[in-house]
Amino acid sequence: MTQYNAALILDLKRRIEEDFTSSNWEEIGLLTDSSHIVTGHSRLLRSLSFGDQDYAGNIISVLRAMSDHNPGSLNVVKKYLDQWYPDQNVTYISAKPSERKISFAPNVFSIPDGDVEDDLVTVMMPFAGFDGVYTAIKNACSAAGFRCLRADDIWDNSSIIQDIFSLIYRAKIVVVDFSGKNPNVMYETGIAHTLGKTVVPLAQIVQDIPSDMVHHRALIYLKNGEGLAKLEDDLLKKLRMIS
Structure with a gap:
């Protein structure tokens, strides 16, 4: 394994550990042709569900196996994370709220006194x-x-x-x-x-x-x-x- 891939796996592990659900794992399994690795791992999804301490290690194990099976899979996972879970440790410029404003007077509710x-x-x-x-x-x-x-x-x-x-x-x-x-x-x-x-x-x-x-x-x-x-x-x- 190259030094680049090792560093990428560690970075992906950090981001996956913060955000991923079992559905996310199933989706990247399909995207990388690695569903058998995700579902076949004895501990990955169980440790995720129960918040077990070995979850981080299981992530690394599965990412390594995915990379061995399909060398391009790590980049697919990174692209998936960038799309659905942008890295909170990186500064992003978000879209500005709409400059168009609307005023409305609901007829089902009364506007309460006071501010947020x-x-x-x-x-x-x-x-x-x-x-x-x-x-x-x-x-x-x-x-x-x-x-x-x-x-x-x-x-x-x-x-x-x-x-x-x-x-x-x-x-x-x-x-x-x-x-x-x-x-x-x-x-x-x-x-x-x-x-x-x-x-x-x-x-x-x-x-x-x-x-x-x-x-x-x-x-x-x-x-x-x-x-x-x-x-x-x-x-x-x-x-x-x-x-």
Whole structure:
């Protein structure tokens, strides 16, 4: 193996470890004709799912095997990462927000008093059966220096949709959990995007993310002890990067 390939594998490993889901692995397996290497590895996808400490080593092992099988595969992986997960350690010039501005007066909601609260994270998610998930989100927010509120944490208006709109309007960041394809969460995500909020998507499986949103980076988690601990850690990293 050349020194260039060795350095490239280490760089790809760092970026993959930060962002990849099992679906990403399946996609690059197809793109590099290495699906058998990805799915045939005894530890790769399992260590990813459970957040095991040997995941980084498994990434290196699989990348080396892919390079041996197809010498051009590392460049394919790099191109894939550049497209879907631009390196946060490199300075990129992002597209400017649209210079065209619109003003609108919604007739379903009332515009709340006050401005955006820079320390507020609002969470849009299913309620039933998600207490553990919400606790992990709140812990991450607290560790990052944010307050965290969900619609059932307040009762400021007679209409719950007005409370939801108010929370989204006031928040700097909106965390949305698409698990179970909850239609309310999808509706609330549309509001958040329209108001120009920074939206952080979560889901237990990639297939729950609406097709119009799959190009956005999402945090995929398992709803067990280890999975929620990893979600808390991943979300903390994301919030610190945003702030």
